[in-house]
Amino acid sequence: MDTILIDGRSIPFEPGENILQAALKADIQIPHFCYHAALGSLGACRLCAVEIKPKDSDKAAHVVMACLEPAQTGLEVSLSAKAAQQVRRHVIELLMVNHPHDCPICDEGGECHLQEMTVACGPSYRRYRGNKRTFPNQDLGPLIHHEMNRCITCYRCTRFYQDYALGNDFGAMRLRNEVYFGRFQDGPLENPFAGNLVEICPTGVFTDAVFRQHFARTWDLKTAPSICPHCSVGCNTLPGARDGTLRRVRNRKHQELNRWFICDRGQYGHQYSEHNTRPLSPRVSGTNTDYRSALAAAAREIQAAAERTGGIGSVREDLEGNVMLRSLLNDLKGIFTAFNDPELETATLTAVSRMQELDNTPHLAALEQTDAALITGDLTFHAPMIDLALRQAWRNGAKLAMLHSSAAQLTQFASTAATIAPRKMHDMLTQLYRQISRQSGANDAVTQTIKTIAATLSQARQPLMAGVVETSTAQDIIALAELAKALESTAQLIYVLPGPNAYGAALLSAAGETVTLLRAAERGEVQTLIVAGSDPLSEPRSGARWRAARQNINTLIVLDCIATATAEAADILIPVAAWPERSGTFVNYEGRAQGFSTVFHRPEYLPSTADIISEISHLLGNPLRDAASMLQDSFPGFQAPAPGTPGAHISAQHLPIQYSELIQTKSHSSNNGWQAALASWLGDDPLAGFSPALTKLAPPNAALINPESAVRASLKNGARVRLWNSVSSVETSIQINPSVANGTVAIQRSILARLGIGHGDSVNLEQLV
Amino acid sequence: MTDIDTLQKDLANLPPDHPDRRAAAVPAMLSLQSETGYLDDAAIEKIAEVTGLSSTEIEELATFYSLIYRRPTGRHIVQICDSVCCSMRGADQLLTAAEHYLGVSLGNLASENAPTVLPSICLGLCDKAPAALVDGEAAGPLSRTLLEALLKRLQTEE
Numbered sequence: 001m002d003t004i005l006i007d008g009r010s011i012p013f014e015p016g017e018n019i020l021q022a023a024l025k026a027d028i029q030i031p032h033f034c035y036h037a038a039l040g041s042l043g044a045c046r047l048c049a050v051e052i053k054p055k056d057s058d059k060a061a062h063v064v065m066a067c068l069e070p071a072q073t074g075l076e077v078s079l080s081a082k083a084a085q086q087v088r089r090h091v092i093e094l095l096m097v098n099h100p101h102d103c104p105i106c107d108e109g110g111e112c113h114l115q116e117m118t119v120a121c122g123p124s125y126r127r128y129r130g131n132k133r134t135f136p137n138q139d140l141g142p143l144i145h146h147e148m149n150r151c152i153t154c155y156r157c158t159r160f161y162q163d164y165a166l167g168n169d170f171g172a173m174r175l176r177n178e179v180y181f182g183r184f185q186d187g188p189l190e191n192p193f194a195g196n197l198v199e200i201c202p203t204g205v206f207t208d209a210v211f212r213q214h215f216a217r218t219w220d221l222k223t224a225p226s227i228c229p230h231c232s233v234g235c236n237t238l239p240g241a242r243d244g245t246l247r248r249v250r251n252r253k254h255q256e257l258n259r260w261f262i263c264d265r266g267q268y269g270h271q272y273s274e275h276n277t278r279p280l281s282p283r284v285s286g287t288n289t290d291y292r293s294a295l296a297a298a299a300r301e302i303q304a305a306a307e308r309t310g311g312i313g314s315v316r317e318d319l320e321g322n323v324m325l326r327s328l329l330n331d332l333k334g335i336f337t338a339f340n341d342p343e344l345e346t347a348t349l350t351a352v353s354r355m356q357e358l359d360n361t362p363h364l365a366a367l368e369q370t371d372a373a374l375i376t377g378d379l380t381f382h383a384p385m386i387d388l389a390l391r392q393a394w395r396n397g398a399k400l401a402m403l404h405s406s407a408a409q410l411t412q413f414a415s416t417a418a419t420i421a422p423r424k425m426h427d428m429l430t431q432l433y434r435q436i437s438r439q440s441g442a443n444d445a446v447t448q449t450i451k452t453i454a455a456t457l458s459q460a461r462q463p464l465m466a467g468v469v470e471t472s473t474a475q476d477i478i479a480l481a482e483l484a485k486a487l488e489s490t491a492q493l494i495y496v497l498p499g500p501n502a503y504g505a506a507l508l509s510a511a512g513e514t515v516t517l518l519r520a521a522e523r524g525e526v527q528t529l530i531v532a533g534s535d536p537l538s539e540p541r542s543g544a545r546w547r548a549a550r551q552n553i554n555t556l557i558v559l560d561c562i563a564t565a566t567a568e569a570a571d572i573l574i575p576v577a578a579w580p581e582r583s584g585t586f587v588n589y590e591g592r593a594q595g596f597s598t599v600f601h602r603p604e605y606l607p608s609t610a611d612i613i614s615e616i617s618h619l620l621g622n623p624l625r626d627a628a629s630m631l632q633d634s635f636p637g638f639q640a641p642a643p644g645t646p647g648a649h650i651s652a653q654h655l656p657i658q659y660s661e662l663i664q665t666k667s668h669s670s671n672n673g674w675q676a677a678l679a680s681w682l683g684d685d686p687l688a689g690f691s692p693a694l695t696k697l698a699p700p701n702a703a704l705i706n707p708e709s710a711v712r713a714s715l716k717n718g719a720r721v722r723l724w725n726s727v728s729s730v731e732t733s734i735q736i737n738p739s740v741a742n743g744t745v746a747i748q749r750s751i752l753a754r755l756g757i758g759h760g761d762s763v764n765l766e767q768l769v
Numbered sequence: 770m771t772d773i774d775t776l777q778k779d780l781a782n783l784p785p786d787h788p789d790r791r792a793a794a795v796p797a798m799l800s801l802q803s804e805t806g807y808l809d810d811a812a813i814e815k816i817a818e819v820t821g822l823s824s825t826e827i828e829e830l831a832t833f834y835s836l837i838y839r840r841p842t843g844r845h846i847v848q849i850c851d852s853v854c855c856s857m858r859g860a861d862q863l864l865t866a867a868e869h870y871l872g873v874s875l876g877n878l879a880s881e882n883a884p885t886v887l888p889s890i891c892l893g894l895c896d897k898a899p900a901a902l903v904d905g906e907a908a909g910p911l912s913r914t915l916l917e918a919l920l921k922r923l924q925t926e927e
Contacts, residue, residue: 168822168823168825168826169823169824169825170825171825171826171828171829172829173828173829173832173833174832174833175832175833175835175890176890180832183825184810184813184823184824184825184827184828185810185824
């Protein structure tokens, strides 16, 4: 391999790398500000000055910027040369002329790149005695605190925000020594990745506004590797806690997943664990008690119910908790399911089985290399980091085709986009399939959209199919997989699953158990129901049925770390540790099992779900073995991956493949023709919904329809309407939005839950006078 | 406020070699400014709408170019160069003198008839340092006396 010499040390480099990249790879720290591995070189800060001696001996040694100078075989580089040191010293002195020197009161202090570089390269004293330049700050919303006086103009923030995350409401204003990074006017940053400004800024211009409310110095924080619990991507995180409270969550680099970044839901959703409604004391029949009494009461009720016990695990419960609950129910001969909605169970199991079958689900870093993608549904708020990876693919020239029922941010980068009503998605995918596989039925009558998408995908080197399970039927999921198969072996397939451990939950589930349990509960055959980390009573589609079935359940035992409607309704509520307070394993959308460790303990005693189930089994006189052995029974050879490692693909038997004919969907009653679609947003996740910083950014809870539908139904923007069905009725106002499909009304999860309907179900809409 | 239609018509009349609507941002700003004297927030939003850029992107351009004004200007505008040559020849003292003479800080208007005085990046008039642009015309070398006379003339002339 080619090498350069840095202060006498021989350093290998890849073709195309610059001196700084080669040095950093060899762990030689050349001081720098504006260079960032994700953003590349700019040459704005002038700090990475090094002296080079060209191979050509008649040229004199001179100072260059390491981030702009290509590495060349035999090049002699000196970091320690006097001339280079002097340049770096002057650069720091200049950058510090206007810097406020407010480190003692700055949130960045202790993890500030400028502080480190100044100590490493700069003069210890100021010579400049004049006035410093000052700026007014902006209110950038509940997530980011702005302190412009600290800026050193490295442009990392705009390069991340505009070039990498493709946001357009934040930029660089003015010129000369008055360059200002901010928005046109005060207001929350709109990009769902804005929180990364905190990390990307080498000093304290952008700091974490949530962390600031309950601040601790970085060296006082207790940290340990964890996994984000807010979606199925499984980004690696580093939560920081102090004095028994969780203070912040930062991204932790995973080479194949989130790398340097994290979405705002991941960074700010953690407030659920500090929410004032969080259950911290066990409760039996509405009275606070201790764990011993609560567990004894639970064991009594389970013993009394015996095989008339049911168990609901969760897509946001770890493998350990789910497997222990399943084992307990096995021993009792009761019914276990990891899902609370039959259709979601079918869709998730179908998606996992198809990903297992195709065995070509890319990680995020690979996703950036894709050259064409078909995306059904909204990725931005179901798996934000997959969206961010596709934004990089788009920057690299990938063509994105989008089929969506309600607003989806990624459409602004789509080369082809079409709004499709939820129940027409399958038909659309089938037509696409016929067009691509040139089957009979492919004809000239198909729309231009289908032709364009088919051509884009067929011509691609490595096309990607990406679907969102929560807003797809099992048929849509199968159709998307068939499309991938029709596109030959290079096609990649991703389904965004409905929770951080939905893949693991699917592996532990037997098809059809959710509907079996629900029907048994409705018939009064479930005497005691154990719910671990799930909220069946608020489930959009089947919540109404669960609420009715609740009347027939004698004892509802709930294990959770948030105050869900189901937890509120529990006869026996047993609080459990939140994710940073326990260790466990999640399986992400790729089937990658990743371990997370206990970061800290709260002052209250809070065991994990697996611990509680184990306790209960002891009280029942039939103790379960530990979760690790249980997992080995289910997944032969399973070793829980150590937290902080890249994780390992879980080796599991493939789920049985179900074919579309076998999957029953309920018939939709005809009405005045409206279909409901889920309108998701940044805080739309059971945990993040308890984060005040995110809920402040919630969009208005309106009914979104497109202009065409509005004209047909003679509805104006802002008109008051009633959405109703046989279950309930909700009043809201109309918002006209062209990104919603025809005949579709896009509403948030809370309204869907009140009506007891899911994405694609029928709903009546009438104007209020 | 100019009618949005006029602006869009301006956009339609732009030379065909403009690569896209993004390129129309600066001409659109200048066109609107020629009628209103400066661009207020509403104008920035209007231009964003016409060019399809975000208001932040328009603001980035508007605040970068020194011939686009984001605040009300006087009938006359004096831009005093404060780059290296002019600075060495006393531009800073000229700027202070202007502030003193007008009784307001740079960029602010003392009265309806008062001229606007602004510092400027290099005007390329180093041979006339310290130099200025007076309503777009080169002037220099200036002294405190000459500047005050100039400001007085601009203030009083009809």
